[in-house]
Every structure is written in structure tokens, then in C-alpha cells.
Amino acid sequence: MKTLTERANKLENDGIFLGGPVKFFETAGRKQLITLLSKGLTPTSKVLDIGCGCLRGGYWLIHFLDKGCYFGIEPNTEMLDAGLKTLLEPELLNLKTPRFNPNSTFDFSIFEEKFDFIVARSIWTHASKEQIQTMLDEFVISVNPNGMFITSYIKPTLFKREYNNSKWIGISHESNQPGIARHSLSWIWSECRKRSLNVSEIKGHEYNFGNQMWIKIQRD
Template sequence: MRPRRGPLQERADELGRTMWLGGLTNDFERDGRTQLCKLLRTGLSPDSTVVEVGCGALRAGYWLIHFLDEGRYHGIEPNREMVDTARAALLEPGLEELKRPRFAYNDDFDLGVFGVAPEFVLARSIWSHASKRQIAAMLDSFKSVAAPQATLLSSYHPASRFPWRRRDYLGDAWVGRGPRGTGPEHRAVVAHRFDWIAGECQRRSLRVRESAGDSFGGQVWLEVTKG
């Protein structure tokens, strides 16, 4: 017997018939809840200030908006239509007026666009499409604007030492769906070497570690911290 689907998943199923939701529709509710739980284990509290990079159809944003205090959630997403459609279809009436989430529509990885110093930055499945230049830009912004003890929670595909598997991505373009993605690679993902990421963090006096558990689609969580 199939488990009963919750109201959020039912709304996501309906929305997914007309719009891509940034991943598998069937896992929408579970994936978002899992991201909230991951942040909670990292120290998230209702009064934390959060910036989510690539908030898309609010897979994680839905849960974060509910959990966080008023004005604490900030979402960045270049696809304004996706965000605005999800806001109308998935968020309950009155929720935005109560929680006052803020959104910015750009693709330059600028975490300072809201003028806040986030304690947590969430970037799930962003580095699995980004170039090294783009990852470096996000690290620069994180170091510059995040709170002194902040955590950047990202995910990536580790590059394999076997080149016929996942090669280390050396291109300069975003690979995948969205304004940056083009041509036959619109569903592709990329991989990066952990030692390269660790080196970039070290250059900026940041610390990074792979975080066990909650892996998804072959991706591994990374915790980048200041202080």
C-alpha cells in the first residue's frame, strides 16, 4: 500500500505537471525536509539568518520559511518565474506576510545582495553544476559577507581518480538547466576534486570537511566554516 502523500507533496505533484521543479517531483517534500534536518544538525535555530543559493521551486525554502523567524530566510535564484510560481502554488495563504522571506534574482553568487550577514548559507546541488571559477566566487562572497562563525552547506560530486568515471571539471561554464545551461548538457552534472576545494578554502582561511550521511544522487555534503 502506498504511503499517504502530504498536502505539500500533492501541491508539488500538481505543479510538476506544468513546470520543472529542479529535481525529481516525487521526492520534493522528502528532499526539502531532509535539507532542513541537515541544517538543524549543523546548528540552525529559528533566529538564524539563512541565505539559500539556487532556491528554485522552494524545495528547501518551504521548510525554512516555516521554521525560521520573520525576515530570516533569503533566497537567491536566477529563474524568477520558477520562484514566483512556486511561491503562489506551494506557500500557504498568509505565510509570506507572516514570515517575510526575501528573494533576489541573479546568477552572480553574490551573498551580500540582501545586506545581511548570514549564519548559514545553503547551496544544495549548486557545485554539482558550477565551474571552479563560480565556486571560487561563492567562497569569496562567503568569506566577505557571512557572519564570523558561519557555515556554508554545499554538495558536490567528487571527481574520481579514474578518468573514465567522473572527470574533474575544468570548463568555465555552468553545466545544467537554467539561464547558464545550454545545448545537450542541460541535464548534466559535473565533478570536482576535494583537494582543489580544500585548497581554495585554505587560501581564504576557511575550513572544509565532507559531512557523512544524507547523501543523494551520488552527491556528498560539504561543510565550509569560518573562524
């Protein structure tokens, strides 16, 4: 059996986008799981992974969660299919029955489920402000009363400004061009308050790596 990094290397050699550099592939998935565990994830939690890609984080969640508890949205079906084939052990799909949907409109109700955790790694770092507003609206509809949105973001700086264009920027089902969207915590906070949501950063190297930081969003 190949290691996870060896499997990620194979995906990359096959031309599949990994969601980030191969050297961080294992770290990204492991830290996502650790972050959710630190916020109360249990094997029976229902988890929706937005833009789950080739399952960089999904690999860990599908292993940990009970059957029927993992849901992923990914419009780049080539990327997802390659991850399903190359990363996951063949018997895992039958054992855990993860469910997937390719919608690109951030429709979180497509599975007709309520979620304890909605997670988005490296999604708000490419999404427009309108897309983030849609995700927050969908979160309110699709989350269980004590559920939470765990999403990563990158702050703007003096030289790398707030992203105000109306479209996704970066690799996707529609583009091969890399790109980063930065959104300030004050803008995210104001959008959360309009929906009676609270937001806080999840600080610490045990959860974060690189230039993205996790934030937690929950109902008041």
C-alpha cells in the same frame, strides 16, 4: 489542502523544474533542514539559500525560521514565482517575509545582511570552478563569525571526470539542458585553504541521499 508532493506534482505538470526528481522532492527539502539543524540552526538564524529554485528546501526553512530570516537568490524567476504560488500557503509570505533576489553573479551582499548559514543544494553540482571561487569569496564577506556554508557536491570518478569548463552546466535561467559538474574534495579543500577556511564532509544517510554529499565550510 494538498500534500507537499501533490503540490510538487502540480508544479511539474505545469512544466516547472523541481530541482530534481519529484520522488525525492520532499526528501530533499526535509534532509536539508535536518542537516542545518544538526549544525546548530535556530529559528533566529539568518539563512541565505543560493539558487533556491522553486523552494524545494526553502519551503521547510521559511516554515521553521522566524520572520525576516530567510533570503533566497534565484535567477530563474519563473521557477521561483511558480514555487511561491503553488508550494507556499498564502498567509506564510506575510507571516515570514522571505526576501528574494534574481542576481546570477553570486552576489551575496545584495541584501546587506550577514548570514549564519549559507546553503547551496545542487548548485556546486552544476557550477564551474570560477563560480565556486566567487561563491567562496562572497561567503567570506557575507558570513557571521561563526557562520557556515553548507553545500552539496559530487566527487569525480575514473570515468566521470572533474569539471573544468568555465560555464554553468545544467538547467538554469539560460538552459534547458541537464548536466552535472563534479569537483574533487582536494580541489575544494585547496580553494578553502587559500581563504583560511576549513572544509569537512557531512556523512550519513540521515543527511544525504542520491549521489550528492553535503560539505560544511567554516572560518579557521
